[in-house]
Amino acid sequence: MLFIVSSGAKSFQISNLFNNQLAYIVLLSLFLCALGFIAGAIGFYRLSKITRHLSFFENFAFSFLAVILCAILSYLVPNASNALSLIGNGVSIFYLHKLYRELSLYTQERFFLSGFRLLLFSFMLALLGILVQALVIIFLTTAVVLMCVALGFLARAFLNFSQVFLKA
Known part of the structure; x- marks a missing residue:
């Protein structure tokens, strides 16, 4: 915490750190990321x-x-x-792709890898929509729909996977 304040990322004093509502949001998001990493690990x-x-x-x-x-x-x-x-994001995507490929090969469940690829494609489509600045609403709407479908694929794969391994 002191490193973030002393590094110059935000120039406010330690006493004012918790008065700013944005600081609470940043700390909450860092806490949730750490909690998600620990649970996933x-x-x-x-x-x-x-x-x-x-x-x-x-890979995780x-x-x-x-x-x-x-x-x-x-x-x-x-x-x-x-x-x-x-x-960092490129290396992370590489290892997550390896993880979902391994899960797909091990479980014979095709939704792991196809859901991840569809999610990655929808992120690229959303990024393209933001970068192009033309027809942004069409790109972003399509990307959100594809993200929902991809998350549905991943949820279905994880549910099938958990049912198989919880019974065993």
Whole structure:
């Protein structure tokens, strides 16, 4: 906390840090991200122990570690923060793709990989809509619909996967 304040990212004093409502939102989002990472790490570690495939846990952990490492480096080298953010997100997407590919191969459930690919395509479509600035509402509406379908695919795959492994 003191590092964030002393690094110059936001120039307000420690006493005013919690008076700002934005600081609460940032702290809440960091807490939820940490909680999600811990829950996911525990779940994928248990899954790796059950299936005896350590690659599930490795791919999950490396996807988060890439983003965390690049975020720390972007604080140390502020001029390269955009490039480091792109590198971190690219490495994260690579490891998440490996994770969903492994899950698809192991479970024979095609919705893991197809849901992830559709979700990735919808993010790219939304980014294209934002960058082009023309017909933004059409691009973003299509992207949101595709994201909902992709999340439905992933939810169905996880439900089928959990039903199979909870019965065993």
